[in-house]
Amino acid sequence: MSFSNWYNRTLNQIWGFVEDRTAMKKWALRPQPDFTFKPSYWTGSFVAVALAYQVVSGALLLLYYEPSTNSTLTACGQATGSLSSGPAAWCSTYFIIHSVPMGQLLLSSHLYGAYAMIFLMFVHFFRGYYVGVYKSPREFSWMVGTLLMVVTLGMGFTGYLLPYTQISYNATNVGIVLALRLPTVGPLLGPFILADGTAQGLLSRMFDAHVILLPLALAGLFYAHFALFESHGIAPPATSDPLQRRRFNEKEEKQHVPFIPHVLLYTMKWGLLYTGVLFGIAALWPWSLPTYVGNTAAAAVVTEPDWYFLWLFKLVDFAGVTPVIAIAISNVVLVYILFLPFLDRSKRTHPRDRPLWIFLATSLLGFFIVMTVWGGETPGVQITDPTIAYTIGPIFLVNAVVVALFHYRYYRSYQRRLAARRSLFAGSYPRGAPARSSAPAGAAEVKVVD
Ligand code: HEM
Numbered sequence: 001m002s003f004s005n006w007y008n009r010t011l012n013q014i015w016g017f018v019e020d021r022t023a024m025k026k027w028a029l030r031p032q033p034d035f036t037f038k039p040s041y042w043t044g045s046f047v048a049v050a051l052a053y054q055v056v057s058g059a060l061l062l063l064y065y066e067p068s069t070n071s072t073l074t075a076c077g078q079a080t081g082s083l084s085s086g087p088a089a090w091c092s093t094y095f096i097i098h099s100v101p102m103g104q105l106l107l108s109s110h111l112y113g114a115y116a117m118i119f120l121m122f123v124h125f126f127r128g129y130y131v132g133v134y135k136s137p138r139e140f141s142w143m144v145g146t147l148l149m150v151v152t153l154g155m156g157f158t159g160y161l162l163p164y165t166q167i168s169y170n171a172t173n174v175g176i177v178l179a180l181r182l183p184t185v186g187p188l189l190g191p192f193i194l195a196d197g198t199a200q201g202l203l204s205r206m207f208d209a210h211v212i213l214l215p216l217a218l219a220g221l222f223y224a225h226f227a228l229f230e231s232h233g234i235a236p237p238a239t240s241d242p243l244q245r246r247r248f249n250e251k252e253e254k255q256h257v258p259f260i261p262h263v264l265l266y267t268m269k270w271g272l273l274y275t276g277v278l279f280g281i282a283a284l285w286p287w288s289l290p291t292y293v294g295n296t297a298a299a300a301v302v303t304e305p306d307w308y309f310l311w312l313f314k315l316v317d318f319a320g321v322t323p324v325i326a327i328a329i330s331n332v333v334l335v336y337i338l339f340l341p342f343l344d345r346s347k348r349t350h351p352r353d354r355p356l357w358i359f360l361a362t363s364l365l366g367f368f369i370v371m372t373v374w375g376g377e378t379p380g381v382q383i384t385d386p387t388i389a390y391t392i393g394p395i396f397l398v399n400a401v402v403v404a405l406f407h408y409r410y411y412r413s414y415q416r417r418l419a420a421r422r423s424l425f426a427g428s429y430p431r432g433a434p435a436r437s438s439a440p441a442g443a444a445e446v447k448v449v450d
Pocket of ligand 1: 041042043044045046047048051121124125128133134138141142143144145146148149152222225226229233234235
């Protein structure tokens with residue numbers, strides 16, 4: 001027996017043993033069609049991988065981090081060999097960077113990992129929006145996903161304060177002022193966020209939220225999100241055929257592969273690549289700790305949140321936009337996203353059939369990108385009415401024209417293809433049957449519409 005035969009046989013035997021003893025085949029992880037082995041189908045898994053890295057690196061950081069505003073000499077003194085002192089939260093972060101073995105890599109990769117997770121989550125969200133995965137029967141998957149998005153952004157917000165730098169302190173206060181100005185809800189939220197009103201109270205609340213409350217919410221929501229995914233299976237490709245949404249064709253049905261090991265190994269492959277790239281970036285461009293709260297050098301600090309909140313931060317700079325209006329606008333966007341499955345009721349998922357919703361998605365994306373760049377370029381600079389109009393207006397205008405042109409172009413070519421197929425199968429379709437009915441006998445391999 002050749003070595004490779006022996007090797008493969010041994011591996012199969014080991015795998016068979018593990019599969020048998022863990023009763024893995026009975027696990028709820030359902031097999032997946034093999035046409036889904038493309039990254040675009042697994043964007044959510046990439047977010048989950050990023051989340052897993054955050055959990056592990058966050059747990060390691062917890063070994064050293066001290067959530068206290070008390071002035072301390074120890075950690076800073078140990079690290080610098082000088083007598084400089086600062087708030088313990090900042091000093092313990094300083095200690096992680098300068099004295100813990102691989103500490104800088106750990107902290108930088110946790111921070112960049114958070115950026116990556118949020119970025120991947122936006123990719124997962126927009127991909128789902130464009131290909132219509134929120135449609136029946138996946139409405140609840142979408143709604144739970146929206147809640148996951150809120151909680152994930154909450155993780156970013158609460159984590160930002162923890163190193164206790166002046167810039168993060170200022171930006172957190174801006175966010176809190178926005179929340180507290182909300183009519184009715186604001187005063188109720190106050191005691192929960194501010195605790196006893198001291199800086200220590202605020203830091204403790206942010207810490208509790210970041211390491212206990214929000215992770216618990218994230219775990220519960222992720223469980224629900226994944227359980228829903230398991231029950232409905234992966235969404236089929238976007239199509240103009242409502243019937244195609246609920247079933248795979250016969251050929252595809254036969255080509256399902258077990259979740260373990262196929263999907264698991266596929267995700268692990270991307271997960272390893274993700275971790276490698278993250279480490280590479282963190283090693284090449286390590287994060288440097290800005291100055292601490294109350295330091296004399298802190299007076300010159302420009303208040304700025306992390307990139308994913310820059311759009312909201314910029315919105316408050318607009319003439320006439322009060323904190324209440326800014327919060328109202330963000331809530332309208334949130335409610336829109338949450339209830340999207342019940343607003344877009346057509347059963348067709350292909351973008352060419354949904355010009356209005358594609359226009360709204362593209363406008364949302366354009367608005368988010370422009371506002372983020374703008375917020376980063378000119379944080380805190382007041383913006384006048386005419387500037388708002390000529391910067392934001394074109395986003396909606398250009399999108400409307402582009403989507404209308406694409407719709408016109410692709411809808412017509414699709415109609416032509418449809419007519420060609422009708423004539424190809426002339427006589428096979430029942431008279432008067434809609435174009436979206438199943439393929440005629442003998443044409444099982446032909447997709448009717450796409
Ligand atoms: C922490 C954030 C999130 C995580 C960890 C996550 C994770 C996942 C995973 C693992 C899947 C299985 C399929 C795949 O890998 O793509 C999935 C599917 C799905 N997610 Fe998410 N998700 C998150 C946020 C969101 C958001 C913000 C939305 C939309 C508002 C969303 C909507 C959906 C939908 C509709 C599906 C089913 C898609 C399909 O069947 O192809 N998710 N998600």
